[in-house]
Amino acid sequence: NLFTQKFTCGFRCDSIDSGLSRVTELALDQAGYSGPLPPTWNLLPYLQTLDLSNNFFYGNIPGSLSNLTRLRRLALSANSFSGAIPSSVGSLSTLEELCLDHNNLTGAIPATFNGLKNLKRLELQSNKLQGWVPPYLGPLNNLNYLDASDNSLIGELPIWLPASLVQISMRNNKLSGVVKPEVLKNLKDLQVLDLSWNKLSGAVPFALFELPSLQQLTLSFNEFSSVEGNSAGFEKSGLIAVDISNNKLRGSLPWFMAWMPQLSALSLENNMLSGMIPKEYAMKVVSPRNGESSFGRLLLGGNYLYGGIPHPLLG
Incomplete structure (x- = not known):
């Protein structure tokens, strides 16, 4: 059918009863x-997908x-x-994916984003x-993926994050x-x-090691001073890789990490552990x-450890 084929020109059309067609994908x-985007988007009222990625468009994103x-x-x-990201984007209540990454966008993340009730993926990384x-x-409540890395966001992590999140990346900001x-x-999922690469400080909370689905935890290049321990709870951890290098950790090596069943890296x-x-x-x-799992990758250098290296680690 002519109107249900996706062509190399990048348009997809659906047929309607009158025999005409309407553009649903661009x-x-x-x-x-290249060039700025036109303001006349009201001419494509049936559009469901707009993908202009990896080109040279410039100027403001039209409201x-x-x-x-x-x-x-x-x-x-x-x-x-x-x-700035236009606040009117927050009125797109049917939006499931919003990818604005790798541009030169400035300003704050609009408060109107709370209207994106169906959003599953939000990519804002590599902007300003x-x-x-x-x-x-x-x-x-449907948001699974959030990436706001490589910006200049400040402050603490908000207490209220969507429980549906599967991946969070806020690397290289000013948190x-x-x-x-x-x-x-x-955040059970x-x-x-x-x-x-932020400025987070204080203790790494033990709650991170109790999250049943968490597999990869990267907290390197911050200012954490300690790792909270506990006598129970770590056996539930699904963590495979943990990186808390290049912080200001003091005290002994966290013994409980050796009992985390899936941890292999x-x-x-580069801390101050002793x-x-x-x-x-x-x-x-x-x-x-x-x-x-066994430790396939164990990096402890750049600390103040002393005593003999356990024989199994020498082989």
């Missing part, structure tokens, strides 16, 4: 398109995109858009966004303060958390308990 492949009331996917990644991490993302356990308690290098290497670390390298 996708321009990487082909060097008239809010006329695309059926839009499910808006991808403007890897262009040269500048200025400023301001606080917005607390109004909490009501976005500060402590990570509160109450931020984490509802979280698999990846990357908060590296641990980096605690004491001896626990024998549990050596045992996890050569003889993990039944069904548990």
